[in-house]
Every structure is written in structure tokens, then in C-alpha cells.
Amino acid sequence: MLYDITRMVKPSLSVWPGDTPFSVQRLLQISDGAAVNLTTLTLSAHTGTHADAYFHYEPGGAHPAAMNLDAYIGPAKVVTVKRRDGGLLPEDFAHVDLTGVRRLLIHSHVSDLPDDEWPSEFPYLTVELIDWLADLGVVLIGLDSPSVDAFDSKELRCHHALYRHTMVNIETLQLRGVPDGDYKLVALPLKLDLACGSPVRAVLRTLEETER
DSSP, rough: EEOOOBBBOHHHHHHHTTTTOOOEEEEEOOTTOOSSEEEEEOOOTOOOOEEEEETOOOOTTOOGGGSSSGGGGGEHHHHHHHOOOOEEGGGGTTTSSSOOOSSSEEGGGGGOOOOOOSSOOOOEOOOHHHHHHHHTTOOOOSSSSOOSOTTTOOOOOHHHHHHOOOOEEEESSSSSOSSSSEEEEEEEEOOOSSOOEEEBBOOEEEEEHHOO
């Protein structure tokens, strides 16, 4: 079975306050006599479900085109957490065995919100959790939250901790209806130069499907 865990990109999609909303300009239309429909897209690098590039928070960090693609493809585990707001800690995952997990996708109440509603509260990572997961061998952390750091964070300690461990992150996943468990993740960033992030089309395939 295939699960699409990507937020729908549409003009009403909520974005980080102050960021550029998604919009479409129609340059040519078949209905007006043109041979094709032709559109121009305006959007943020962090529109909807997206992967941060290291350049987002490290001046000399990689742009999306240079990020390690291996991290965005492979076995992943979906885990639901009860915490609705604040920093996630290792004890928030005491109910699950993360031994051998390479990609951790964290499912919270945020996945139940509609695309056009900004979460007034959301769980985010902590440096303690990132260090612990890095020791376990995790290379990617995905959240349905809009950031790995607190909304009002200025130091972005969790972003920088991911960079220190050469881990990558995906934000604003849509995990509603996805059972906890093991899957194959595919969530590739676009081959963008100069950008600080990239929207992704994130999907999960059940392991039974991958074995066929």
C-alpha cells in the first residue's frame, strides 16, 4: 500500500508567518485560444511538506541540489507521540523500539489539522533527542510540525544539532491515517541550486509492497 504523506500545495495552504504563500499565474490558456496551458508558480522553498537544506541555517551549508539523497530514500518508522507542544525527549519514545531505525517520522496531533490552519501549538525536537537518535544511527527525522525548533527560537539549536550530526530533516508531513510501523520512505528534494530548502513529494510504501 502507498501512503501519500505530503500536504496539498494550494493557495490556501498555511505557510510560516511572513513567508511567501503559494500562487499560480496563468500565462497562456487553451480556453483563450492558446495551444497549451502555461503557468508560473510563486512559492517559498519551505512550502508545505519540505526538506530543509543546510544553507537554510548554515552560511556555508549545502543547497538542496547538494544534499545527500540517500538519506531521503529507504526504510523508515512512523511513531505517534502524545506530546502536543514543547520539546520532544527520548522518553516520549519509550513505547517503541528504535533499534536499527534510520529514518524516524514523528506523528502528532498536527496531522489532524487542515492544510489551511496554522498550528497554534506543536511538538518539536530537542538537542538531547537529536543526540540520542544520532547515536542510534538515525539519518533523517521527519515531523508533521512546521519546524524542528520552537516557533520563537532564534538560536535554532536543533537545526544546528542536525547539521553537526550530518542528519537531515523534513517538516510539515501529513501522517493522518498512517498506522505506526515500518515503511519505505521516498521524499526527494528538487535539484535546486542557491535555495535554502525544497518542497518534496513524500510517500511511504508498506514493506510488503517493496518486496514484490
